[in-house]
Amino acid sequence: MTAESPPPLGPDSVLAIRREGGLAHFPGLAKPRRIRCAEYSEGQRRWLARMLAEAAAHDTSEALSGADRRVFRLDIDEEHDATRVSTVWTLILAEEQAPSALVSLWQGGQVEEDDDTGEHID
Amino acid sequence: MTISRLRTPRQGFMPPFVLERIIERGGARLQACARQTLNADHGFRAGRAPAPVADEALPAGSPTPGEPARYVYSAEQRQVLPGTLMREEGQGATNDPAVDEAYRWLGATYRFYWEVFERHSIDRQGMPLLGTVHYGQDYENAFWNGTQMVFGDGDGELFNRFTAALDVVAHELAHGVTERDAGLIYAGQSGALNESLSDVFGSLTKQYHLGHSAAEADWLIGAELLTERVQGRALRSMAAPGTAYDDPVLGQDPQPGHMTDYVETESDNGGVHINSGIPNRAFHLTATTLGGYAWKAPGRIWYDTLQDRRLTRDIDFVGFATLTVDNADQRFGSRSREVEAVREAWHGVGVLS
Numbered sequence: 001m002t003a004e005s006p007p008p009l010g011p012d013s014v015l016a017i018r019r020e021g022g023l024a025h026f027p028g029l030a031k032p033r034r035i036r037c038a039e040y041s042e043g044q045r046r047w048l049a050r051m052l053a054e055a056a057a058h059d060t061s062e063a064l065s066g067a068d069r070r071v072f073r074l075d076i077d078e079e080h081d082a083t084r085v086s087t088v089w090t091l092i093l094a095e096e097q098a099p100s101a102l103v104s105l106w107q108g109g110q111v112e113e114d115d116d117t118g119e120h121i122d
Numbered sequence: 123m124t125i126s127r128l129r130t131p132r133q134g135f136m137p138p139f140v141l142e143r144i145i146e147r148g149g150a151r152l153q154a155c156a157r158q159t160l161n162a163d164h165g166f167r168a169g170r171a172p173a174p175v176a177d178e179a180l181p182a183g184s185p186t187p188g189e190p191a192r193y194v195y196s197a198e199q200r201q202v203l204p205g206t207l208m209r210e211e212g213q214g215a216t217n218d219p220a221v222d223e224a225y226r227w228l229g230a231t232y233r234f235y236w237e238v239f240e241r242h243s244i245d246r247q248g249m250p251l252l253g254t255v256h257y258g259q260d261y262e263n264a265f266w267n268g269t270q271m272v273f274g275d276g277d278g279e280l281f282n283r284f285t286a287a288l289d290v291v292a293h294e295l296a297h298g299v300t301e302r303d304a305g306l307i308y309a310g311q312s313g314a315l316n317e318s319l320s321d322v323f324g325s326l327t328k329q330y331h332l333g334h335s336a337a338e339a340d341w342l343i344g345a346e347l348l349t350e351r352v353q354g355r356a357l358r359s360m361a362a363p364g365t366a367y368d369d370p371v372l373g374q375d376p377q378p379g380h381m382t383d384y385v386e387t388e389s390d391n392g393g394v395h396i397n398s399g400i401p402n403r404a405f406h407l408t409a410t411t412l413g414g415y416a417w418k419a420p421g422r423i424w425y426d427t428l429q430d431r432r433l434t435r436d437i438d439f440v441g442f443a444t445l446t447v448d449n450a451d452q453r454f455g456s457r458s459r460e461v462e463a464v465r466e467a468w469h470g471v472g473v474l475s
Contacts, residue, residue: 018389022263023290023344024357025395028373065268067297067308067316096201 003091006052006076009045013037014077017106021070033106046114051101058097070095072102184248190232191250194224197257204270205254220255220285224273227291228253234327238417239425244298255285264290266297279351280371286346288331293324293343303428311438313394318401322424325360326417336409336416360406363399379403381472400471401439407467412460419460423450443468
């Protein structure tokens with residue numbers, strides 16, 4: 001079973017990417033990478049949307065076995081105004097399932113421009 | 123929302139109503155973990171019999187109690203398991219430090235469990251000990267995947283290779299033991315106990331290997347893993363949780379050592395590597411109060427508790443603490459100094475009043 005499809009990304013959307021878990025919890029390494037969609041173009045938001053759709057396409061119905069394993073947690077928050085924010089979508093993905101584009105985004109924060117070719121970005 | 127962060131229970135039975143209660147009342151993360159368990163759990167573990175290993179392609183185990191069957195693989199910097207077999211039981215050194223460390227420390231951990239508890243490997247039946255090294259590129263982690271142990275090389279900046287620390291290798295193997303014996307749910311307090319048990323038996327393995335008494339032991343986890351660039355001593359301190367590191371990149375060690383500082387969080391599966399500081403310190407207090415070798419009375423009490431049929435998969439700190447006191451009573455007598463030390467230790471960390 002795959003995850004729910006991510007909602008459309010609008011100018012008020014904020015994508016938060018965290019890598020969690022592992023042998024120890026390091027607060028400094030668990031800080032989220034926040035992508036404020038208002039700061040990006042339509043094409044870049046399409047690229048983000050495709051990356052999220054690809055991440056959500058993995059079969060995540062199987063419980064992750066073992067211990068100390070790392071996961072990526074993705075949240076889409078909608079900022080209604082300065083004081084109201086709601087999380088509208090969450091995905092938790094085993095790190096080995098994470099698309100390379102997601103890992104690069106988490107590491108470097110670089111958002112690509114979507115060329116609208118419909119090809120996979122991974 | 124989809125969450126895939128809870129390990130598959132290999133043993134143990136958690137009544138569906140307990141999981142449903144978590145789903146009703148827990149935070150979103152724990153709710154999803156419980157939902158996953160509910161979906162995956164087929165209600166097995168009658169009689170706590172060892173569950174079969176899922177991977178039918180496992181190599182041969184050891185038919186001889188007292189002798190391990192080790193297999194060390196290399197993932198060759200890829201994320202594939204188990205990878206290429208580099209060294210198996212009885213073969214000589216490879217001159218690959220990670221391979222040879224994994225082989226050596228798996229042997230030391232097997233020896234600890236056998237000589238102290240007469241346990242013949244993870245499943246008591248000679249299960250092969252599988253370790254994969256050189257996992258991923260600059261991979262700064264080690265984990266147990268339900269079948270084997272996996273070790274990264276570290277990034278060289280913050281972390282050395284993860285085979286460098288005996289207690290970390292033993293920590294991962296101990297997850298296999300806990301999984302077999304208790305199937306503690308890897309979330310919230312039961313998850314923190316799961317983590318603490320790996321730290322306890324990981325540290326005891328190191329102390330046994332070095333011949334250290336409780337007073338001589340450093341009570342650190344992963345002291346060899348942090349590079350000299352990091353402002354810290356180790357991943358965790360069982361003696362003084364929250365003091366292992368304070369570094370501009372890693373942040374400050376978040377572990378509490380007392381229930382007054384218990385961390386409510388949805389991160390880290392409900393703080394399994396955070397709140398484990400509380401039971402870790404309870405074990406340290408027990409061991410240092412009693413003195414001598416910590417794997418003797420304290421280790422035996424904690425091991426007896428792990429075997430206790432009353433240890434439920436969703437047990438909390440109070441339930442676990444109560445069982446340790448009861449197991450100390452059964453083994454050493456109700457008026458023994460061991461019972462008193464265990465009770466005082468849990469009182470000292472605010473779990474028992």
